[in-house]
């Protein structure tokens with residue numbers, strides 16, 4: 305029974321990490337990009353990788369090119 309619980313929990317954590325979308329967030333312009341976006345690649349100074357929800361919570365605006 306304990307083993308089942310561990311498997312269930314690890315599956316749940318795995319699914320959660322898949323659903324959480326990571327974006328490249330510019331802390332200066334407050335724009336967030338998909339990691340594949342050309343602007344994300346150029347942004348090295350003020351950009352951090354965080355979850356999309358976190359970027360939105362910080363007042364982030366989706367990039368017009370990639371849509372965030």
Ligand SMILES: [Zn+2]
Nearest residue numbers: 337341367370
């Ligand atoms: Zn972008």
